[in-house]
Amino acid sequence: MQGNDDTPVRLAIIGAGGAVSAIHGPALQQLPGLFTVTAICSRNLDRAQSVAAIAGAPIASTDVDAVLARDDVDAVLIAVPIHLSAQLIRRPSTVLVGSRPTPTAPGAL
Numbered sequence: 001m002q003g004n005d006d007t008p009v010r011l012a013i014i015g016a017g018g019a020v021s022a023i024h025g026p027a028l029q030q031l032p033g034l035f036t037v038t039a040i041c042s043r044n045l046d047r048a049q050s051v052a053a054i055a056g057a058p059i060a061s062t063d064v065d066a067v068l069a070r071d072d073v074d075a076v077l078i079a080v081p082i083h084l085s086a087q088l089i090r091r092p093s094t095v096l097v098g099s100r101p102t103p104t105a106p107g108a109l
Contacts, residue, residue: 008036012067015079016042016051024079025055041067 011028013020020040028035039059042048052060061067068076 006033008034010038010072010074011035011077012039012041012070012073012075013037013051013055013057013077013079014041014064014067015077016040016044016047017079020051020079021054024077025051028055038072039067039070 013024028037037052037055037057039061040048040052040055040057041061041064042051043062045060045062048060048062052058059067059070067073
């Protein structure tokens with residue numbers, strides 16, 4: 001994983017909705033040099049492309065598995081509705097979750 005020296009952590013963002021535009025994107029901009037957004041993934045390719053252009057990410061995709069398998073992804077920010085978070089968190093990656101992973105504690109196990 002990058003980020004151990006002065007190299008930015010290469011971040012993929014799963015989700016391209018309002019939370020990414022209003023919360024996560026501005027927060028990442030406040031941390032210059034710590035993160036580089038390498039990919040945006042969304043169910044809607046047009047939205048993924050739009051957010052990727054704003055974030056400077058070279059990859060916009062609708063394929064979560066392909067994004068998670070990329071060699072240029074060190075960590076994943078999951079910014080999807082709560083009911084979709086748990087299934088993504090269970091995949092092998094370093095994960096940053098934008099909200100609680102499930103509506104109930106037992107659902108997170």
